[in-house]
Amino acid sequence: MIYCRGTLFDVLDNGAGRQINGGSTNADQVIRFLNLDDFRCPITLEIMSDPVTIASGHTYDRASILKWFRAGNSTCPKTGERLTSIDLVPNFALKVLIKQYCSANGIPFVETGRRNRDAGRFVGSSSVANEQAMKLLASFLVGRLVAGTMEQQNKAAFEIRLLTKTSIFNRSCLVEAGVIPPLLNLVTSRDSSCQENAMATLLNLSKNSKCKSTIVGNGGL
Incomplete structure (x- = not known):
């Protein structure tokens, strides 16, 4: 799924x-x-x-x-x-x-x-299929954030925002896929919806100490 x-x-x-x-x-x-x-x-x-x-x-x-x-x-x-x-x-x-x-x-x-x-x-990594599917989805969404159109970036940011609410495992997969740098870039986007989704997602990620360290390491507060 x-x-x-x-x-x-x-x-x-x-x-x-x-x-x-x-x-x-x-x-x-x-x-x-x-x-x-x-x-x-x-x-x-x-x-x-x-x-x-x-x-x-x-x-x-x-x-x-x-x-x-x-x-x-x-x-x-x-x-x-x-x-x-x-x-x-x-x-x-x-x-x-x-x-x-x-x-x-x-x-x-x-x-x-x-x-x-x-x-x-x-929801976690108890299923190998779930684990691999989540990693695939994380990579796909990060790719949209990096190289997509503004509309694609906004939709990807919205999707990532939902996923970061779901479980620690999802947040870990997204961070490993490199989601933080493009999210930080979207914070200064001209699109207010992109900004909102990026900021909300970073807030969700910051609730985990490891993710928070990665955010700080990439120049986030």
Whole structure:
């Protein structure tokens, strides 16, 4: 799912998509092929407000699947498959689609209103596939920050901002990929959105002592 995220974020994040024929966006085209059932949690059958993907590849609302795991279950509720891990991978792309679908169809979207503290505990490097996918995504996003257009830099900065909220492992991968120098450059960007995303991301990174040292070592405060 992290690899898919790297492919999809360019279209779906930050409420932005490229304009295509008729003035619609790529995201609009995707939404037309979806229906409300695509956004329901398989456990509660309610519209998901915080979708996460588990090791089986199926997506559930965070609160529902956490309740399932905390009850002592270690299987996928939908398939019964025994899981190799109980990692929860936030499905940001799906969440954006759900919000856009609800907005386009007059359906209220209820944010969870809670900080994503569980993600830091469940999302990590316990899966080799997750680890390699995160490293690949980190390298891809840093490349966009360094050599992308201003629009691509802004979207990459927004994506990195989300990832740095998720776990220490994600922050470590991004720092190792060289994210700090281009983020510091974006702090003085002409684009206010780029500035905001860069500053918020640096703040998230500074919460870790090793990351903070790297920021200072690259001229940041």
